[in-house]
Amino acid sequence: MSKVNQYLTTVVRTTVCRCAVAVVFAMGASVSQTAGAYTLYVSNEKDNTISVIDGESLEVTDTIQVGQRPRGIVLSEDEDFLYMCTSDDDHIEVLDLQTGKVVHTLPSGPDPELMALDARGRLYIANEDDNMVTVVDVDKRQKLEEIPVGIEPEGIGLSPDGKWLASTSETTNMTHFINTETLKIEANVLVDSRPRVAQFTPDGKEVWVSSEIGGTVSVIDTETYTIKHKIEFEVRGLRKESIQPVGVKIATDGSDKVYVALGPSARVAVINAKTFEVEKYLLVGPRVWNLEFSPDQQRLFTTNGVSGDVSVIDLKKRRVIKSIKVGRLPWGIVVRP
Amino acid sequence: MKGQGRLTDLLPWLSGVREGPVCNLVSANQNYGNYIARLSAAGLPLPVLMISLGLGSFTKRVVLIIALMLFSNIVSAQQQLDIPITWLGRVENTVIPLSLLDAPIEDNGIPGSVLGLQDSQTTGNFLNHKYQLEQVILDTEDDIVQRFTALVDGGARLFIADLDADDLNRIKGLVPEVLIMSVRAMDDSLRNRDCSTTVLHLPPSRAMVADALAQYLAWKRWRKVVLVTGRHLQDKLYADALRRAIDRFGLKLVEEKDWTAEPGARRTDSGHHSLQQEVPVFTQFKEHDVVVVADEYDEFGEYLMHRTTLPRPVAGTQGLTPTAWHRTQEQWGATQIQRRFIKLAGRVMSERDYAAWLAMRAISDAVTNTNRADPASVKAFLLSDKLKLAGFKGVPLSFRSWNGQLRQPILITGSRMLVSVSPQKGFLHEVSELDTLGFDEPESGCTDF
Numbered sequence: 082m083s084k085v086n087q088y089l090t091t092v093v094r095t096t097v098c099r100c101a102v103a104v105v106f107a108m109g110a111s112v113s114q115t116a117g118a119y120t121l122y123v124s125n126e127k128d129n130t131i132s133v134i135d136g137e138s139l140e141v142t143d144t145i146q147v148g149q150r151p152r153g154i155v156l157s158e159d160e161d162f163l164y165m166c167t168s169d170d171d172h173i174e175v176l177d178l179q180t181g182k183v184v185h186t187l188p189s190g191p192d193p194e195l196m197a198l199d200a201r202g203r204l205y206i207a208n209e210d211d212n213m214v215t216v217v218d219v220d221k222r223q224k225l226e227e228i229p230v231g232i233e234p235e236g237i238g239l240s241p242d243g244k245w246l247a248s249t250s251e252t253t254n255m256t257h258f259i260n261t262e263t264l265k266i267e268a269n270v271l272v273d274s275r276p277r278v279a280q281f282t283p284d285g286k287e288v289w290v291s292s293e294i295g296g297t298v299s300v301i302d303t304e305t306y307t308i309k310h311k312i313e314f315e316v317r318g319l320r321k322e323s324i325q326p327v328g329v330k331i332a333t334d335g336s337d338k339v340y341v342a343l344g345p346s347a348r349v350a351v352i353n354a355k356t357f358e359v360e361k362y363l364l365v366g367p368r369v370w371n372l373e374f375s376p377d378q379q380r381l382f383t384t385n386g387v388s389g390d391v392s393v394i395d396l397k398k399r400r401v402i403k404s405i406k407v408g409r410l411p412w413g414i415v416v417r418p
Numbered sequence: 419m420k421g422q423g424r425l426t427d428l429l430p431w432l433s434g435v436r437e438g439p440v441c442n443l444v445s446a447n448q449n450y451g452n453y454i455a456r457l458s459a460a461g462l463p464l465p466v467l468m469i470s471l472g473l474g475s476f477t478k479r480v481v482l483i484i485a486l487m488l489f490s491n492i493v494s495a496q497q498q499l500d501i502p503i504t505w506l507g508r509v510e511n512t513v514i515p516l517s518l519l520d521a522p523i524e525d526n527g528i529p530g531s532v533l534g535l536q537d538s539q540t541t542g543n544f545l546n547h548k549y550q551l552e553q554v555i556l557d558t559e560d561d562i563v564q565r566f567t568a569l570v571d572g573g574a575r576l577f578i579a580d581l582d583a584d585d586l587n588r589i590k591g592l593v594p595e596v597l598i599m600s601v602r603a604m605d606d607s608l609r610n611r612d613c614s615t616t617v618l619h620l621p622p623s624r625a626m627v628a629d630a631l632a633q634y635l636a637w638k639r640w641r642k643v644v645l646v647t648g649r650h651l652q653d654k655l656y657a658d659a660l661r662r663a664i665d666r667f668g669l670k671l672v673e674e675k676d677w678t679a680e681p682g683a684r685r686t687d688s689g690h691h692s693l694q695q696e697v698p699v700f701t702q703f704k705e706h707d708v709v710v711v712a713d714e715y716d717e718f719g720e721y722l723m724h725r726t727t728l729p730r731p732v733a734g735t736q737g738l739t740p741t742a743w744h745r746t747q748e749q750w751g752a753t754q755i756q757r758r759f760i761k762l763a764g765r766v767m768s769e770r771d772y773a774a775w776l777a778m779r780a781i782s783d784a785v786t787n788t789n790r791a792d793p794a795s796v797k798a799f800l801l802s803d804k805l806k807l808a809g810f811k812g813v814p815l816s817f818r819s820w821n822g823q824l825r826q827p828i829l830i831t832g833s834r835m836l837v838s839v840s841p842q843k844g845f846l847h848e849v850s851e852l853d854t855l856g857f858d859e860p861e862s863g864c865t866d867f
Contacts, residue, residue: 231541251808294808
C-alpha cells in the first residue's frame with residue numbers, strides 16, 4: 082500500500098470510528114457498565130500512534146496520532162487520561178481519552194521508557210538514557226526528584242501499598258528498591274542479564290523480575306531482599322536464546338497465576354505463582370512484549386512487536402481466541418474499565 | 419612521535435596526586451588523558467588515579483580505578499575483591515579513512531574498555547568488587563615477550579590484548595595461568611592451528627564476517643560475485659575468507675582482480691574526474707550480481723561505489739559491510755550504549771571499542787557470578803554454558819568451547835543505515851544458528867582446547 086493510501090485509510094477509519102465512539106457515549110452509562118465493556122489502549126512504537134480496541138467487539142475503533150516513539154503507557158487515577166512515554170520527544174504526553182487529543186505534556190528527563198503512577202499522583206519514570214528514575218507530580222506538572230540508579234533503567238514496579246518502588250537497570254543487572262517516602266535506594270538485588278520488568282505480587286511479599294538475556298524470571302523476597310526462586314523456561318523445538326522474558330503480569334483475582342511474555346519465542350508462559358512451575362506456553366506473535374488483563378481477568382492481551390498485532394487469550398480455556406491487527410511495533414498496553 | 423604533551427598538562431588534577439618527571443606520551447595515551455578529562459568534567463568521581471612510568475622510555479602505564487560512588491551507602495558487607503585487568507596494546511598505523519567525512523581513530527578500542535569498566539563497576543559497587551584497568555601500550559620496537567613477562571611477574575593475570583596475530587603468537591603459550599582477551603586480531607589462524615587456551619577472541623574472525631555477508635547475498639539471490647582484493651596481507655586474508663564463504667553458501671565467484679594502485683592523497687581537487695574514467699575500465703567483469711571488495715585499510719573500496727561498469731552494489735570491507743559493530747546499530751537497546759560511548763569518547767564506537775567493551779563485560783559477568791577473579795575461574799565460567807553475555811545483539815552471547823571464539827550475530831550495514839543481521843533465517847544449525855558463521859566445531863583446526 083502506498084503511503085498516500087495508507088494515510089487515507091487511517092483518516093477514513095479514524096473519522097468513522099470517532100463517530101461510533103460518540104454514539105456509544107451518547108447512549109448513556111448503562112452501555113459502558115455491561116460486562117466486557119472496556120477499552121484497551123496500545124502504543125505503537127514505530128507508527129507514533131495509539132490504537133484503541135473495544136473490549137467487547139475486539140476491533141480497533143480508533144487510531145490516535147501522538148508524539149515520537151510511544152512506549153510505556155499508564156492510565157490516570159480517574160481513568161480519563163493516558164500518560165504516554167513518548168521516548169524520542171523526551172517527555173510524557175497526556176492524552177485526554179474523551180476527546181482523543183493530547184492536552185499537555187509532563188517533564189520526564191531524557192528517553193522515558195516505562196513508568197508507574199501512585200495514588201498520590203506521582204509518576205515514577207525510568208529514563209533509559211540518563212541512569213535516573215524521575216519522579217513527577219502529575220497535577221503540578223512538576224519534576225519532584227531524580228533518583229540515580231544503575232545503567233539503563235528500565236522496569237518500574239510499585240508495591241500495592243505504594244511504599245516501595247522496584248526499579249531495574251539493564252546493564253547493571255540490578256533491581257533497586259526505592260522507598261517512596263525518602264526517595265532513596267534501600268536495597269539492591271543482583272539478577273540475571275538485562276532485567277526488564279518488575280512487578281509486585283498482590284500481597285507485596287514478592288517482586289517478579291524478568292531478565293531478557295539471562296532468560297529467567299527472578300522471584301525476590303521483599304523481606305530479605307534475596308532471590309527465593311529463579312524460573313527458567315524451555316519450549317520444545319525452540320532455541321534457549323530465543324526465549325527472552327519481558328512483560329510480566331500477576332493475577333490479582335486469587336487464581337495464583339503469573340503470565341510472562343517471552344519475546345522472540347512468540348510465547349506467553351503461564352506460571353503457577355505458588356509452585357513457580359510453568360504450566361503452559363501459549364503461542365502468540367513474535368517479539369511479544371507487554372501484557373494486560375481484561376478487568377475481570379478472564380482475558381489476557383499481548384502486544385506482538387514483529388507481527389504488529391495484539392493476541393487475545395481466553396485464560397479459562399488457555400487459548401488464543403483472536404489476533405487484532407494494530408500499528409507497527411505495538412509496545413505498551415493498558416485497559417480502561 | 420606525534421601527540422607529545424606533558425603529563426601534567428593532560429591530567430592537571432593529577433598535580434596533587436603525584437609530582438612526577440615530565441614525560442612525553444604516545445598519542446593513544448594522550449587521547450586516554452582526554453577522556454579521563456571528560457570523565458572528570460562529567461562529574462564522575464575518580465577517587466584513585468595512579469600513573470607509573472617505569473617500563474622504559476616508550477612504554478607508558480596508566481592505572482585507572484573507577485569506583486563510582488553512586489550507591490556507596492549500600493556496599494555489601496563481604497570482603498572487597500580486586501579485579502586488576504591489564505590492557506596490553508601496541509601502537510599501530512592508524513587507518514586513514516578514504517572518505518573525508520570520517521576522522522581517523524587514534525585511540526581505537528581504549529574508550530570501549532573504559533566504558534566497560536564504568537558499566538561493570540556499577541554492579542561491582544554493590545558486590546564490593548573493585549575493577550582496575552591498567553594500560554600498557556608498546557611502541558613498535560618494544561619486545562612483547564619481555565614486557566609481557568615483566569607484567570606477569572608483577573602480578574598481572576587478566577589481559578585485554580590490543581595486539582596483532584604475530585604478537586599474540588609470541589605470548590600465547592608463555593604462561594599458562596593467564597587469560598588474554600584479544601580485541602584486535604581477526605585472523606582465522608588464531609582460531610584454528612594457532613589457537614591457545616589462554617586466549618579468548620572477542621572480535622569475529624574474518625571467516626565469520628565473510629560468512630555473514632555470504633548468507634545475506636544468498637538470501638538476496640545475488641549469487642554471482644566478483645572479488646577485488648587490495649595490496650595488504652590483511653586484504654588477502656579477508657579475500658581468503660570471502661572465497662571460503664562464497665563456496666560454503668552456494669555463491670559463484672565469477673572473476674577476481676587485485677587493486678594494486680598506491681593509495682595517494684585522499685584529498686585532491688578534481689580527483690573524481692580520473693576515478694570516473696578509471697573505475698569503469700577496471701570493473702569490466704563478466705556477468706555478475708555484486709562486487710565484493712577486500713580492502714581493510716580503506717584505500718579503494720569506496721572508489722568503486724556508483725562507478726562500476728554495470729550498475730552493481732559493492733559489498734565487503736566497504737559498501738554493504740558485515741561487522742560486529744557500527745554506528746548505525748540501534749537495535750536491541752543499543753541506542754543507550756552508542757550515546758554513552760559518544761559522551762565518553764567524543765566519537766562513534768568502533769568495532770574494536772565494542773570488542774573491548776565486551777571483554778570487560780565478559781570478565782565482569784564471570785566475576786559477578788563466581789565472586790572470583792583468578793584467570794582459571796574466569797575462563798571456566800566464560801567457556802561454560804552459564805555465560806549469557808548481553809551485547810546489544812538481541813541474543814545472549816557465549817564462547818565456542820572448541821576455540822575460544824565469541825559467538826555473535828553480525829551486522830550487515832550500509833554507511834548510514836543498518837540493512838540486516840546475520841545469521842539469516844533458514845541457515846540452520848544443530849547447536850546454535852550463530853555457529854553457521856565461521857569455523858564450526860567439526861571443521862576447526864584448533865586442538866589446544
